[in-house]
Amino acid sequence: MTTSSKSLPALLAQTSLDDHEEILKAANAAIKKSKADIDAHHAKAVALLKLDRYDDAVKIFTDTPQLQERTPFEYAYALYKSGEASQAVEVAQRDSSSRAMKHVLAQAAYRSENFEQAAAVYRQLSSDRHADEEADIKINWSAVDAQLEWSGKGHLAQTKKAGRDDLQAFETAYNTACGCISRDELQQAEICLKRAKEDLCNAAEDLTEEEKKVEIMPMTVQEVYVLTRLGRIEEAEQLSTTIPFAEIRELSTRYIAQINSIAASTKHTNPYLSQRLMHSAPKPPKTDRPFTFQSDILRQDEYVIDLMTHKVAGVISHTSKLISSSPAPTTSPSINTASVFNAAAQAQNLSEKAALKAILPLLEKRPNDIGLLLTITQLYVLTHNLAAATQLLESFFKRLEQSGSASDLDIRHAPGLIAVLVSLYVRQGRHSHSKSGLAKAASYWRRKSETAPRSLMVAAGSALLETHNADSIAMAGEIFESLHERDRADRAAIAGLVAAYAVADPAKIAPDLVDVLPPVERLVSGIDVSALENAGVPGLPLSSAAAAVPTKRPAPGGGRQEEGAPVKKTKRIRKARMPKDFMPGRSMDPERWLPMRDRTYYRPKGKKGKKKMDGLTQGGAVAEDRAAGTVGGQKKGGGKKKGKGGKW
Template sequence: MATAKSLSALLAQTSLDDHDDVLKAANAAIKKSKADLDAHHVKAVALLKLERYEDAVKVFEDVPALQEKARFEYAYALYRSGNATKAVQVAGADESSRGMKHVLAQAAYRSEDFAQAATVYKQISKDVVQDEEYDLRINSGAVDAQLEWSGQGHLAQKKKATREDLEVFETAYNAACGSVSRGDLAQGEYCLKRAKALCNALSELSDAEKQAEILPITVQQVYVLTQLGRIDEAEELSTTIPFSDIKELSTRYLAQVNNIAASKEHTNPYLSHRLFHASPKPPKTDQHFSFQSVIIRQDEYAVSLLAHKFAGVTSSTGKLISAAPAPTTSPTVNTAAVLNAAAHARNAVTEKAALKEVLPLLEKRPNDVGLLLTIMNLYVLTNNHAAATHLLESFFRRLEQSGSGSDLDVRFAPGLVAALVSLYAHQGRHSASKNELAKAAEYWRKPHKSETNTPSKALMTAAGTALLESQNNESLTAAGEIFGSLYAQDKTDRAAIAGLVAAYSLTNPTELPSELVDSLPQVERLVQDTDAAALEDAGVPSVTPTSANIQSEVARKRAAESKAPVKAKRIRKSRMPKDFDPNKKMDLERWLPMRDRTYYRPKGKKGKKKAEGLTQGGAVAEEKAPATEVKTAGGVKGAKKKKGKGGKW
């Protein structure tokens, strides 16, 4: 107790900013009594104040009892030291305090569990504390942007930047990131410019602080301009960035990589390769998110391929592919498979040459989705859509025969289904497209699917639309169920409402809610700008051509072809004779022997006599009977006798 009293007295006399003295006092107390939890607690807090987060974690690991006593400090130390996953576990076990919820949300965000982060922030926002609303808006905007990047945009609270977001530069920047993640690059560019203007207008920030805030915004601008295809503007803007002034190494790394991508000066692939690998790698506490790391790894492989480092790319991507289960829909693994195929092709000039090098790989890795799509793309580029279709159909049959749940998830993956439907549409196989979409919709409507494998909204909408085109009652009922589930998820989805109305109007009009019909646009409003009389006067083409129309069209085309002047064929000079006259009409029968030409007329008595015999209906000359051969014991009489050696013929 004396130790605790002396420590408390020392802490009472020490200023809050003098954390080194607090740490020394705590260490002195621990030397006297290693079992003093209060001293260990004070030491951990002092280390956190001094931003020595790894040392603080070590204190908690050396004293397990302190982890339960100071759970909040332990979770915060784990989060700041870069171990966000474990911080989520510690903070998630006790969410009683508001501070613990904040740590949990931040750790979930850093560990890329954006859905959990969004849920926690939504809970915190229900009871807003003074001076917290501004921070919650910023953090929630960042979570929404990351949800879009990770393919979970349906969980985002905001789908579009509001006027409130464009009032402060932090929220404007997050709104820009959200717009870019959704593919709305024009809106993203506008929000970035707005964020810059708002930051420059702040009077409470110094010029150095403004510069530190504006640099990440400029880096994002370079990326947006590159994606918009405005390379010249991106290159010019990139040259204004002082890379050494960017404090966050993760942002500095992205800035230098984007500078290489946007610069026209780096045409030498070997120089680009050296500059790419010369960029500083971020520390453990400032790592890139997964979607950023995947793109950076792809850039690294692309630069290596341009520098003809085929063996290195083959080895690196091969290890990544072999370590993952197959088949898989992981973008990281499948992208690595595409780059692995490119490395094996060794910068082949033509698609056929690349196919020759890549096809043997499919025998070794028949379940490699990335490799399969690469070969399909090469087939399409060579205008061999049938081979691409057969390849994907065979792959689907193998997955269906396996019966594995993971294999079936890949079999009915929306992207692969869309690829097959596109191939069917190109070949005019519309019934096959409908069947494929119906099978995929039926599979994803099963209730046993996990939450991570939720059905694609675009896939279900396409399947429901295809089923509506059928006159089969079962298909129409299935379409109604599909659009009903989509409507249950989002009451404002116009496609779901229209599909639901169309399905129920054909199968069971009495059960169709009137509010759904009223929510659809009125027909009068849709056709108010259409002049039916003008369309009729202009002539409305027949939708279903009759046989008479087809015959008349064919006759018209033939008549036009016969009237069209025949373009003279251009002859190379090497094939022209010396006395060639271009104004003289060429003999079309010049390749036939003279006696076979239609205008040939033989001269002289013998020629005329011979011509009479060749003429159809002319007199036929009697042929002399051949002499009868008389066989003798030695052979045929009259046969030539073989002369001996050396004789003359």
């Protein structure tokens, strides 16, 4: 064994083998002589990695456990490149002291969608600067930031805005564009994508034209998506026609490009043709699978096409399996979206009221299905039954509170569900309920976690400020103070903190907080006060001194008119409403629509007319003969004449 173990290193030292195939042959020859030769197995594994035969390299490590302990870096790298990112993370975590292993750990954590861990590792690598790695770390870290935004953890991202340095290279510009898309900053994303293309075409001198063509393809696919989201369908369709789908090497990108081309097309009105185009692209391998948020959207697209092609039974079957695979209730987007499509398939394109009758029995079987619950809530809103929608959510929240489970309480105070209930309260004018609901959710998350949902906390703090209650304002101050401690540059937190302290305790307002906020002069600099007043916005009342000296302004007719006097606008009367004897310039009788006897200038003629007029006048004298014998507008029985021959 000793002789054979030394023979391969001696052989490789004495030769100049640049071909990894030759090294692989030499390693195989050494292994044939001695299967226990660890050096030969190591050389074979490295040669296979160099030849991009990652599955074969993993098999070498699996068959040789001693090699796993001896070369953990190569083993972790082989697992990562073969698509086993989760196992690669486990191996890399055992010994991540070396810088090379940290790079593998960060990449494997990114691919296994553990973006928090990836960001932490890149933070460690960035603290220990290496000039030759600085550009790569910056590119990879910007990709992690974009994924954090997409996964709902944007508060952990390193950068929130695109800086000049981010647009210097096409890789960082592209990742910055992805981050803008995740934050719905679509116009900024379009600018970054165009800048990335320019940098790629002009600055990347070390790339060949073929390599540039390969790199520019994902940017074009992303640009089609951005244009579609912006509603510029014709531009998106035109750009999509320039993409050679067959030349896209990454199968996941090719598949997404074809889906986007269908969405951006104005010609494919035939759903069966769209379904054929959707499934024409080959499915990507496990090493190139889309991320979870991408695969969820792609699955939704398939459900939509299936419903349009009347494959209702297939949608019901597939979504039912997906729903049953997860315990309810859950806030998983994929599960809840599957519930929505399941309900849509059950309703089979019925009207709102008919769909409610078809879906409500499902709620008895799945009372904690959030996707189904929100679908029924939306149908209630569409049928203008806000009370039923509110009662449905309130009863669901009550069940979660009574369960006492920690996971159920988290779902009870989930920001999305709170937002739905609060919006229902607001539409019904129940503002006190909306404010108390926001305050309750904010209080729960403050006790539960330091990283409470920012959007919920800002909404709750703003609602509490509107109550003008001392305790509520104090609570709002605590909420905004916690947000300010989390992010010192958060302007919403600073503004809320200043507003709360201005009422509760002005002495706590630090000058640096006020300096961060924009001055009032800059906020109102672009406001035209005269235009607002002319549009009907009421202004402040003039002081007594100013009101005593009215200013003059030109009147519409060329004369002079006082500033404070209202301008009389002449109404244009339709020709059909004008009397036959109408003369232009002559003012019309404002009481012309009243009966003649009700007009103020009516004077009856003759004694009978005057007497009748006195009786009709409200508040006038009432004749005795008219008052006698009436009760409540009806005559007494004694006033009736006795009929001839009547009996008593």
